[in-house]
Amino acid sequence: MEGKFIKFGKNLVTTEEFVAEGHSFCVGCGEALALRLACKALGKDVIIANATGCIEICTSPLPVTSWAVPWIHTLFENTAATVSGIEAGLKILMKKGKMPERDVKCVAVAGDGGTSDIGMQALSGAFERNHDFLYLCFDNEAYMNTGIQRSSATPYGASTTTAPAGKMSIGQTTWKKNMPEIAVAHNIPYVATACPSYPFDLMNKVRKGGEVKGPAYVHIFSPCPTGWRYAADLAIEIGRLAVETGIFPLYEVEDGRYKLNIDRPELKLVEEYLKTQGRFRHLLDEEIAKIQEHVNEEYAKLKAKVACFAA
Amino acid sequence: MSKRVGLEASHAAAEAAKMADVDVIAAYPITPQTHIPERLAEMVADGELNAAYIPVESEHSALSACLGAAAVGARTFTATAGQGLELMHEVVYVASSMRYPMVMTVCNRALSAPLSVWGDHSDAMAVRDTGWIQVFCQNSQEAFDMTLWAFRVGEDSRVLLPVMVHFDGFHLSHVTEPVILPEQEEVGRFLPKFHYPFALNPDKPMTHGAFGPPDVYSEAKIAQEVAIRESKAVAIQGFKEFGDIFGRYYQLVESYRAEGAKTLLLTMGSFSETAKIAIDAKKKKGESLGLITLRLWRPFPFEELRQAVKNAETLIVFDRCVSLGGPAGTVASEIRSALYNEKKRPKVVSFVGGLGGRDMPVEDFEYIVDRGREIAEKGSKELSETVGIRGEVTGIRG
Ligand SMILES: Cc1ncc(C[n+]2csc(CCOP(=O)(O)OP(=O)(O)O)c2C)c(N)n1
Ligand code: SF4
Ligand SMILES: [Mg+2]
Numbered sequence: 033m034e035g036k037f038i039k040f041g042k043n044l045v046t047t048e049e050f051v052a053e054g055h056s057f058c059v060g061c062g063e064a065l066a067l068r069l070a071c072k073a074l075g076k077d078v079i080i081a082n083a084t085g086c087i088e089i090c091t092s093p094l095p096v097t098s099w100a101v102p103w104i105h106t107l108f109e110n111t112a113a114t115v116s117g118i119e120a121g122l123k124i125l126m127k128k129g130k131m132p133e134r135d136v137k138c139v140a141v142a143g144d145g146g147t148s149d150i151g152m153q154a155l156s157g158a159f160e161r162n163h164d165f166l167y168l169c170f171d172n173e174a175y176m177n178t179g180i181q182r183s184s185a186t187p188y189g190a191s192t193t194t195a196p197a198g199k200m201s202i203g204q205t206t207w208k209k210n211m212p213e214i215a216v217a218h219n220i221p222y223v224a225t226a227c228p229s230y231p232f233d234l235m236n237k238v239r240k241g242g243e244v245k246g247p248a249y250v251h252i253f254s255p256c257p258t259g260w261r262y263a264a265d266l267a268i269e270i271g272r273l274a275v276e277t278g279i280f281p282l283y284e285v286e287d288g289r290y291k292l293n294i295d296r297p298e299l300k301l302v303e304e305y306l307k308t309q310g311r312f313r314h315l316l317d318e319e320i321a322k323i324q325e326h327v328n329e330e331y332a333k334l335k336a337k338v339a340c341f342a343a
Numbered sequence: 344m345s346k347r348v349g350l351e352a353s354h355a356a357a358e359a360a361k362m363a364d365v366d367v368i369a370a371y372p373i374t375p376q377t378h379i380p381e382r383l384a385e386m387v388a389d390g391e392l393n394a395a396y397i398p399v400e401s402e403h404s405a406l407s408a409c410l411g412a413a414a415v416g417a418r419t420f421t422a423t424a425g426q427g428l429e430l431m432h433e434v435v436y437v438a439s440s441m442r443y444p445m446v447m448t449v450c451n452r453a454l455s456a457p458l459s460v461w462g463d464h465s466d467a468m469a470v471r472d473t474g475w476i477q478v479f480c481q482n483s484q485e486a487f488d489m490t491l492w493a494f495r496v497g498e499d500s501r502v503l504l505p506v507m508v509h510f511d512g513f514h515l516s517h518v519t520e521p522v523i524l525p526e527q528e529e530v531g532r533f534l535p536k537f538h539y540p541f542a543l544n545p546d547k548p549m550t551h552g553a554f555g556p557p558d559v560y561s562e563a564k565i566a567q568e569v570a571i572r573e574s575k576a577v578a579i580q581g582f583k584e585f586g587d588i589f590g591r592y593y594q595l596v597e598s599y600r601a602e603g604a605k606t607l608l609l610t611m612g613s614f615s616e617t618a619k620i621a622i623d624a625k626k627k628k629g630e631s632l633g634l635i636t637l638r639l640w641r642p643f644p645f646e647e648l649r650q651a652v653k654n655a656e657t658l659i660v661f662d663r664c665v666s667l668g669g670p671a672g673t674v675a676s677e678i679r680s681a682l683y684n685e686k687k688r689p690k691v692v693s694f695v696g697g698l699g700g701r702d703m704p705v706e707d708f709e710y711i712v713d714r715g716r717e718i719a720e721k722g723s724k725e726l727s728e729t730v731g732i733r734g735e736v737t738g739i740r741g
Contacts, residue, residue, distance in 0.1 A: 077545045081411065092553035094563070102543040105552035106410050106437050113404035117369060117411025117419075118543070120395040124366045125417055128393055130536075136545055154407065157400030 045235065046072050055098040057090045060264030062255035062271060063170045064090070066228040067141070070168055070252070073235035074242050076101055078137045079122075081115040083146035084108035086177045087170060109150035112158035112167060115140040119163045137166060137242045144171040144185035148211045159218035159247045166241040166248045169211060172256035180259040184209040187279075188326065189319055190311045192259075197314040207326060215249035216285050222248035223285040229271030233282060233293055240284075253280045261310025273305040278331040289343035292335070302327050345529070345589075350522040352486035352515045353378035356422070356448045356508065358522075359490035361392045362530045363446075366417035369397040369408035371427060374460040375512035376450040379422040402427035406434035406447075413443035413505075414551055416542030418494065420445065424512055425452030425459075428466045432473075438505045439474030440567060441552055444497035444539070445505045446490060447475075450516040451612065451663075453699040461700020462512035464612065464663040467640070468673040470507070474571055476578065477641040479611045480510040483520040488591060491534060496581045498537050502574045509640070513700060515613040525589055533588050575642045595644040596651045600626060601633025606716055607655040607689065609635045611674060614663070614703050621708035632712065637674070645681050652682070658689040659715035661708075661730075663697040671695055671727030671739040690719040695739070696730035707731050 050071035057064035063086055071078075079102045082088045088105045091098040106114050119138040125131040140158075142151055147169040155167060174192050175181040182195040182204055191203035215223045222244040226234040234252065241248035253274055255267040262270060274280040278299040284291045302324045306312040315323075350358065357379050360368070368387075370380035386392035395412075399405045405421050412419045423431065428449055438445060451467055453459040467477070476497060480486045486508070493506035510516060541549060555563050578595065586592030599619055601607055610618045615636040622634045635651050635658075637644070652658050662672030670676035675693035682688040692715040697703045711730050718728070726741030 076548075079415070079543050079545070089554060092550060094553045094555050094559040097550035097553055099550050100548055102545055102548045103550050104411070104414050104543060105554070106407065106441065107433060110403060110407035110410075110434065113399060113407035114411040114414075116397055116399070116404070117367060117408035117413075117417075118415050119411075120369075120397050120408070121367050121412035121415040121417035121419075124393070124395040125415065128366065130366070131416070153400060154404050157404055160400070161398065 050100045051091060052098045052100055055090045058258045060257045060267050062228055062267040063087060063172050066170055066234065066252045066254050069228055069231050069234050070238045073238040074137055074139060077135060078139050079118055080139045080141055081111050081118060083111040083142035083151060085143035085146055087141055089177055108146055110154050111140045111142045111146060111151055112155040115165045116158045116161065116163045119165050140165060140167045142169055144169060144173060145175045145183040148184050148209045159220050162246055164245055169251045170254045171251060172254045172259060174259050176256055176259045185211065189315050189323060191314060202319055212251045220247040220249060221287055225251045225282050227253040227271040227275055227280060227282060229268045230282060262308055266308065270308055276300045277302045277305045278327050279305055281331060281334055283334065286343055288341055290338040290341050291343040292338050345523050345525045347521050347523050349519050350483055351517055351519045352483040352510050354382050355483045355487040355522045356490045357382035358524060359487045360420045361386055362527060363418065363491060363494045363534055365394050365420045367395045367412035367419045369399050369405045370421045371399055371402045371405045373424050373427040375452060375516045376422045376424040379448055402430040403434060406431040406438060409445050410438055410443055413445050414543050416539040418537045422448035424450040425454055425466045428470060429454060435470050435473045442503040443505060444503055446493040446497065447507050449507055449509045450512040451509055452512040459699040462514050463698045467509050468664040474567055475641060476504055476506040476574055478508055478639055480508065481613050481615045483522045486510050487522055491530065492581050492585055495534050496578050499577045500540060502577050504571060504574060511613040529588055533585060571642050578639060593638060595639040596647040597636045597638055598651055599634040601635060604633035604655060605631040606657045606712065607633050607635050607652055608712055609658060609660045611637045614697060617703060617705055618708045621705045625709060625712060643677065648681055649685060652689055653687055655689040657692060657716055657719040659692045659711055661711060662695045665695050675727065692718045693727035694730045695727055696732060701731055703731060
């Protein structure tokens, strides 16, 4: 499978920008960086449908736009449905000769809230109907656009504005929903996780997802200085730590076959990651130990799948 | 040669979508709309219709998929009813605000609770301010004709708005009547190929649906209001050209035996046909009576309505929806406001009935005419009265 895709190297990445300057993302936003890289990987033959969220708000205030590719925003939870219509519309117009045949990638862009909470039904439907589209989830682990409220992708122990840490609470009391596995459960041809700290890996995955026939899902870890409370120059380092601790492993599932893209012989301790961010500052040792145990368990499960269904 | 066939209104609408050569259909089943998507799915499966049928997982996604399809320039159709239209609600606004032409049939259904699959106009009234062009049908022929007309008007480059075609759940959707189906060639003359001037295309990148900060939003909304208001001229032209090609001429506001009548009854939708029987019976007895039906509901045909009723003394408005805690009859309240500043205007009397599939027999229409005249003469403390509903309360206080 590998050979089908062009590998990105340092000198092969286009200098063209598809999300132009002038946007209003926070300084050091990991989501903005990930989006920029993803768009470079996709090129200009795309139509992007964007859910409501930071990306949409930071790139599209009327009467200006940051988008140099066709782009549509309609609502928060319907992005996968909108992209279904785009894909079906293009296909039938080409089939009926009403439009010249060409390859146009249909891409949905949404946050973790727009994906794993309110948009889950529409996404599941679009996967199941087998539309030819790529879904990019930019996971900054909360509803950032509306002010750092918790989502089902918020990690255990993080303090958010609707699950704040307090005398009686550690903040988020549930484990992060495993959205990539939910995508895998739909038996779609391509699922991957990515992080902008690993730019070439991210671009290769987005590129692959765009080229695969049928639904593809790439879940992109997107550090957020504003919501996670860390200094604006740390996004890359934090992304790296998330991968190196096993909190956010980078892997691909191609036609049901698992592959770990980065497999360190020894994981770093989660504490190293947690202590970089204000949202975890209140956690006591016993909670950190609990998180460590959970991460070990999840990582072991993933490795077992890799061993069992190797690519 | 056109041909005359027996069709239920649902199948007539599906037939019209087929003759319009729709590209994309996205729909989710709900009683009493099911016969429309079923028929279209069958046409696609049999190769009678070259279209993409998207079997979405909800109405919210149905209309969202329609947005996407329309955004790339596909001729797009959907149908729903009652709860389905409610589930779509936020998308309904987006379709019109983003100026995506598409056609949606609504087989009018009551809203829960209690659950009711049967007809009334509550679903239609809940979307009256959404910026869609909206038209009501009285019979199966109109279900066909209005659907074709809807594509023509909505896609007109001066309009670019979605159009909702309403017909009564069960009372019309499931009723088989003779329908004249035109030749494909005639349809082609009436309905040009759809060309959406702003279609998303990588060769000419465009941003659709940027958000509107306070310094832009108001202007955007008023521009939309101007657009739907001005679509009336195109709606009229569409009816004229429809008549010239197919021989059936429609008006925004229809008058039935209303000339010189002192009392007018006003209805919308298929119950108008029952009302006509009541009018005929009463006119036979020498009563000065006529019927007005609103065909175009949005944009509201203010001028045409004022003209149609200006010489009457009493105007009795029948609503199949109750504006709870509000002005009782939604249509009546709009009519009252449309006439309020007129120097010469009839007294407006409001009745509410036919809710959740309750039938309105001829006698009920005869009753509201008699009772309506009485109210007009003697006055009433009530803003509206009910008809055909059991219980002590018959009036709704203003
Ligand atoms: C139906 C609906 N409910 C709520 C909102 C408010 N809202 C807009 S964006 C957003 C959160 C977005 O979070 P996410 O998808 O994670 O994207 P992020 O902003 O974090 O990138 C919410 C709650 C909305 N726009 N529509
Ligand atoms: S809140 Fe977070 S995700 Fe949103 S723009 Fe700022 S840094 Fe980026
Ligand atoms: Mg988020």
